[in-house]
Amino acid sequence: MTGGPIRGLLLDVDDTLVDTRGAFRHALVRVGRDYLRDGIDPEELVQFWRADRSGWYRAHTRGELTHREQRQRRANELHAEFGGDLMDDDAYDVWDEGFERYFREGWRAFDDAVPFLDALVEAGIPYGAVTNAASAYQELKLAACGLERVEVFVGVDTFGVGKPDARVFVEGSRRLGLEPGEVAYVGDEPDIDAGAAAAAGLAGVWLDRPGARRGTHEESAPSAAGVMRVSCLDEVLAALR
Numbered sequence: 001m002t003g004g005p006i007r008g009l010l011l012d013v014d015d016t017l018v019d020t021r022g023a024f025r026h027a028l029v030r031v032g033r034d035y036l037r038d039g040i041d042p043e044e045l046v047q048f049w050r051a052d053r054s055g056w057y058r059a060h061t062r063g064e065l066t067h068r069e070q071r072q073r074r075a076n077e078l079h080a081e082f083g084g085d086l087m088d089d090d091a092y093d094v095w096d097e098g099f100e101r102y103f104r105e106g107w108r109a110f111d112d113a114v115p116f117l118d119a120l121v122e123a124g125i126p127y128g129a130v131t132n133a134a135s136a137y138q139e140l141k142l143a144a145c146g147l148e149r150v151e152v153f154v155g156v157d158t159f160g161v162g163k164p165d166a167r168v169f170v171e172g173s174r175r176l177g178l179e180p181g182e183v184a185y186v187g188d189e190p191d192i193d194a195g196a197a198a199a200a201g202l203a204g205v206w207l208d209r210p211g212a213r214r215g216t217h218e219e220s221a222p223s224a225a226g227v228m229r230v231s232c233l234d235e236v237l238a239a240l241r
């Protein structure tokens with residue numbers, strides 16, 4: 001554990017509170033029916049999407065690409081891989097209208113999210129979200145999942161960059177009225193969540209849900225000081241004691 005007691009928590013949204021992977025699967029299978037070759041394993045689609053092998057989403061979180069630019073590139077990479085056509089701007093607009101609608105249809109909270117938030121309230125631990133998507137969009141997503149009580153403290157739009165930039169974790173801590181050393185960050189990615197939070201002076205908690213790892217993270221395990229690993233949200237409070 002870290003030096004002092006943890007007095008507040010910052011939470012990732014996607015694949016931590018919300019089953020975003022499941023929502024992507026829902027959307028990818030449906031756009032796949034219209035655009036991609038037949039007979040593709042849905043798991044292959046979702047793994048390809050999440051792996052983001054050219055790093056377009058990461059470029060977006062560094063402020064180098066807009067949300068649209070990153071998604072259009074990823075959509076065209078998906079098509080190149082699975083038998084779809086290259087899409088120009090107009091074709092992509094139609095694709096994205098469907099993709100976004102299906103993605104939103106798939107938004108669900110994980111079963112452990114509400115009990116976890118209840119446990120934080122019970123323990124008197126304040127919390128908020130630090131996320132790599134736009135704040136207003138995440139508020140919409142959280143509300144759609146019945147998690148509107150999670151306030152979004154920092155989004156990718158706050159500073160124009162997201163995790164792993166240390167500023168987002170420091171700002172999240174400030175919003176809790178706490179020093180970074182009094183705060184833990186919980187997220188599903190070992191590097192940009194737990195590792196980056198630890199580098200910013202917080203306690204990093206890697207939520208390693210069974211079966212949820214991205215391809216690029218199969219080999220990686222956080223070894224930095226201040227990083228803990230849990231397999232569900234129910235384990236977080238015990239890990240921090």
Ligand SMILES: [Mg+2]
Binds near residue numbers: 188189
């Ligand atoms: Mg996440």
